[in-house]
Structure formats: C-alpha cells, structure tokens
Amino acid sequence: xxxFFEYINYRWNAKRLHGIHSPFxxxxxxxxxxxxxxxxxxxxxxxxxxxxKRDLKVVNVEDHGAKSxxxxxSRKVKQxxxxxxxxxKNGKLLxxxxxxxxxxxxxxxxxxxxxxSLYMHFGNPESKITTIEGCPETYALAKENLxxxxxxxxxxxxxxxxxxxxxxxxxxxxxxxxxxxxxxRKYMGLLDLxxxxxxxxxxxxxxxxxxxxxxxxxxxxSRTYHLSMDFFRMGVLIKRPQQVKENFILKLKx
Ligand SMILES: C[S@@+](CC[C@H](N)C(=O)[O-])C[C@H]1O[C@@H](n2cnc3c(N)ncnc32)[C@H](O)[C@@H]1O
Numbered sequence: 376x377x378x379f380f381e382y383i384n385y386r387w388n389a390k391r392l393h394g395i396h397s398p399f400x401x402x403x404x405x406x407x408x409x410x411x412x413x414x415x416x417x418x419x420x421x422x423x424x425x426x427x428k429r430d431l432k433v434v435n436v437e438d439h440g441a442k443s444x445x446x447x448x449s450r451k452v453k454q455x456x457x458x459x460x461x462x463x464k465n466g467k468l469l470x471x472x473x474x475x476x477x478x479x480x481x482x483x484x485x486x487x488x489x490x491x492s493l494y495m496h497f498g499n500p501e502s503k504i505t506t507i508e509g510c511p512e513t514y515a516l517a518k519e520n521l522x523x524x525x526x527x528x529x530x531x532x533x534x535x536x537x538x539x540x541x542x543x544x545x546x547x548x549x550x551x552x553x554x555x556x557x558x559x560r561k562y563m564g565l566l567d568l569x570x571x572x573x574x575x576x577x578x579x580x581x582x583x584x585x586x587x588x589x590x591x592x593x594x595x596x597s598r599t600y601h602l603s604m605d606f607f608r609m610g611v612l613i614k615r616p617q618q619v620k621e622n623f624i625l626k627l628k629x
Pocket of ligand 1: 437438439440459460461462483484485486487488489490491492507508509510513531532533534551552553
C-alpha cells in the first residue's frame, strides 16, 4: 500500500455534505461534525496532553500487539504519547462521534495513557466507559491519569478481557491496539456477542499496513456491516441491517 497515493485518493474523493445522499450520514456530517469541546473540557484536554507530552518517566512496555514501528521496549511517556495517542483532529472525531450518538456504554481496546478515553468522556459524560490495556506499567500510568474521571480500566489482553465479559451490549466500540489485519478481524468476531445492530465500531489506523487496510476493505464490503465511513486514519462501521449497503469517504472538520 502506498500511503501517499492513498492520501491523494482520499482527499480527492472525501465529501463534506454535498453528494451525501444517506440522511443518516448527512445528519451526522451536518449536526455532529461541527460540535466543539466546551472551553473547560478543551482546557482539561490540553492540560492532560501537555503533562504527558513533557513526561520523561520511563515505562517498560509489554507489547501485546503489532510491535511499534518506531519505539524500543523502554519508552519515555512523552514518546508513547506522541506516537500512540489520539490527540488533535482524531481525538476530536472521537469526541464528535460520542457527542452525536450519545452511546450509553463505550468499550475501548487500547487505553495507552488515556487520551482517547478522555475525548470520549467529554463527548458524552453520561457514557459508561470501559477501557482495556494489556501493558501493566502503561495501565498504571493511565489509571493515575484518568483517576478524576468515571472511567473503568481493565489490565488484561484484549482477547482474555473480552472472554471474561459478563453478558452486555456496547453502543460504541473503539478498537485502537494490536494493529494487525487478522487480529482486527478476530476482535470484530469476538465482539459480535457484545454489540447490537446500531453499535458504532470505530477502527483506528485502518491504513497502518497493507494487512490492516485489507481487513478494513474486507469488513466494509462484508454482508455484516451495511454502513462504513472512512475518515482516512479512522474508519467507522455500523451493522444497520435496515439500510442498503453504503460506503462513504468523508472529510474531517477540526
Ligand atoms: C495506539 S495505543 C491506544 C491509544 C488510545 N486508544 C488513544 O486513543 O489515545 C494502543 C494500546 O493498546 C495496547 N495493546 C495492544 N495490543 C494489545 C492487546 N492484544 N491486549 C491488550 N492491550 C493491547 C498497547 O499496550 C497500547 O498501549
């Protein structure tokens, strides 16, 4: 996969409002995309980000996913933050999706330092958020970072944690770890039991590798998911069996 070509292709085809014939997607782009964090939430996000951006503490990383393309086993928090956190426009997309769809329950696979969890919390403070992190030292860091917020953290591998879930259905699931195409499809399969027809699946790094991109293409063209929204780095899938199959390439608004 040529990422430069992919980006040009995305920019050429991405739509904002014009040409979106699905009322469901049109309404999200019209009413959900312009949403902004409140001044207080923005301040908390920036304080959280700058604290981690400057943190020189070293963390011994236990890697349960696809190995980092850039980092060694011992990493400074500031390096972890800058290479793996959803900050800026992608964090804001998490905020906008949670703010618009108002999910009662959210599951995040891959907490890291907790940046994505915080954007989702501000999107809908009423959501019950559960987030899973496999690395014990990263988990401890996130637990401290997220202690002021009502977010449940689990220290386990994704597969084991999902196998230990009590029966429940999540309204929004954010998969952001173990960026391996086959693993992504495996987690989507395991999560079928814990999702419903309108669960919003957000997949991160759909163009991280050829295998991740292939899995994204296979999932969006499968019979299971009738709606896909491609935001270049993140992709959204919803089953919505009530509608005809539609795939959209959409522009992100800051
Ligand atoms: C990209 S980071 C998550 C970023 C975070 N979601 C955000 O939005 O800021 C991925 C995290 O997933 C964890 N991880 C990867 N594979 C895992 C697995 N199989 N089980 C548990 N944790 C895993 C890694 O330790 C890493 O901290």
